[in-house]
Amino acid sequence: xxxxxxxxTKTAREKIREQQAEARLRERRRRIATYVTAxxxxxxxxxxxxxxxxxxxxxxEAAGALASVTVQPDGSVVMANQGxxxxxxxxxxxxxxxxxxxxxxxxxxxxxxxxxxxxxxxVYHPITIxxxxxxxxxxxxxxxxxxxxxxxxxxxAFHDLLYQNQPSETEAGFTVDQLKNWGKQAGVTAPDxxxxxxxxxxxxxQLSYSKKIIDAQxxxxxxxxxxxxxxxxxxVLFSPQDLREAITKAAK
Amino acid sequence: MTTVARxxxxxxxxxxxxxxxxxxADSVVAVKAYQLLPESIAVTVGYALPILEIVVGLxxxxxxxxxxxxxxxxxxxxxxxxxxxxxxxxGLRIDCGCFGGGGQLGxxxxxxxxxxxxxxxxxxxxxxxxxxxxxxxxxxxGALGLxxxxxxxxxxxxxxx
Numbered sequence: 001x002x003x004x005x006x007x008x009t010k011t012a013r014e015k016i017r018e019q020q021a022e023a024r025l026r027e028r029r030r031r032i033a034t035y036v037t038a039x040x041x042x043x044x045x046x047x048x049x050x051x052x053x054x055x056x057x058x059x060x061e062a063a064g065a066l067a068s069v070t071v072q073p074d075g076s077v078v079m080a081n082q083g084x085x086x087x088x089x090x091x092x093x094x095x096x097x098x099x100x101x102x103x104x105x106x107x108x109x110x111x112x113x114x115x116x117x118x119x120x121x122x123v124y125h126p127i128t129i130x131x132x133x134x135x136x137x138x139x140x141x142x143x144x145x146x147x148x149x150x151x152x153x154x155x156x157a158f159h160d161l162l163y164q165n166q167p168s169e170t171e172a173g174f175t176v177d178q179l180k181n182w183g184k185q186a187g188v189t190a191p192d193x194x195x196x197x198x199x200x201x202x203x204x205x206q207l208s209y210s211k212k213i214i215d216a217q218x219x220x221x222x223x224x225x226x227x228x229x230x231x232x233x234x235x236v237l238f239s240p241q242d243l244r245e246a247i248t249k250a251a252k
Numbered sequence: 253m254t255t256v257a258r259x260x261x262x263x264x265x266x267x268x269x270x271x272x273x274x275x276x277a278d279s280v281v282a283v284k285a286y287q288l289l290p291e292s293i294a295v296t297v298g299y300a301l302p303i304l305e306i307v308v309g310l311x312x313x314x315x316x317x318x319x320x321x322x323x324x325x326x327x328x329x330x331x332x333x334x335x336x337x338x339x340x341x342x343g344l345r346i347d348c349g350c351f352g353g354g355g356q357l358g359x360x361x362x363x364x365x366x367x368x369x370x371x372x373x374x375x376x377x378x379x380x381x382x383x384x385x386x387x388x389x390x391x392x393x394g395a396l397g398l399x400x401x402x403x404x405x406x407x408x409x410x411x412x413x
Contacts, residue, residue: 039317042321
């Protein structure tokens with residue numbers, strides 16, 4: 001092999017090596033591109049799904065004045081404009097139940113708005129569904145305290161405060177002092193309110209009403225919301241838009 | 253073996269996410285029941301978790317981005333193990349909410365914390381295996397030339413799923 005030939009082979013080999021390096025680089029770029037694309041698609045899917053779920057559960061804004069609220073003799077509370085009798089939306093709830101708090105957060109305003117628009121008669125039934133301590137006692141204390149409020153508007157304000165301040169399920173909460181305080185915050189004017197709360201005057205009424213409702217309506221979980229006597233499924237119940245649609249449709 | 257780990261872990265995630273996805277509010281309640289996260293974060297996690305489970309599960313099943321997906325899946329399962337242990341240690345009586353539902357247990361229901369933890373810990377191990385030996389057979393990663401031998405996605409350190 002002459003010197004010239006050797007140089008030639010060398011450059012040829014170098015060329016091949018360069019080409020290989022280039023090919024590797026291309027391959028590497030292609031891999032990264034695939035990886036990044038797939039990753040971006042996956043992240044976008046998660047983001048979109050989250051956004052969809054969040055927007056679906058977006059609570060309505062308060063639209064203005066409330067419908068008139070009246071406390072019934074049995075302790076249930078009717079919220080409806082005058083003359084509106086259908087459709088009936090029965091809300092069976094327990095002040096201590098976290099899912100009820102979630103319902104209140106997501107769809108509570110929808111109930112209020114629909115009642116104010118005259119599109120529904122909303123009936124709240126605060127019951128005690130828990131049988132274990134401390135949740136049972138918490139629920140009974142809160143429920144019987146709510147029964148000490150005779151004025152509808154004040155009752156609803158108290159109702160909302162109870163959910164906002166719901167205690168953990170593992171510890172005693174809704175103490176008598178707290179309940180009296182929240183009553184003050186809610187503007188409760190009944191003169192015997194404090195005493196009524198302290199003595200848990202309506203604890204028995206709360207329990208017997210709960211038993212009656214649970215048996216009659218076959219309630220095995222709270223919240224249970226019935227539209228004209230038929231239970232609304234959770235996916236609808238917890239999506240303000242769908243809930244509004246379902247109730248509005250029933251009004252026609 | 254990696255393929256089996258991928259399919260089992262991915263399948264479980266898809267099932268878990270699928271049962272939750274129709275009802276994000278339930279999922280939020282389940283997350284809140286652990287009393288581990290502040291309110292606003294619990295809500296976000298509740299909404300995001302089902303979809304995250306499904307997407308990661310799908311990636312695992314088809315074997316795309318195997319290593320990354322397995323790391324996330326392993327971390328998720330690890331978080332679940334921690335969450336359940338936390339609930340147990342704090343005497344909460346909740347359903348793990350692993351497959352939808354969740355929240356406070358009803359009357360006569362008993363928590364099954366130990367079983368839940370063992371199951372999820374087994375899944376952590378599957379995740380770790382899939383991270384160590386990706387991507388297994390019948391994986392898109394292999395077909396696309398993104399096999400486990402390439403070092404684009406970090407090194408062996410991330411097997412700590």
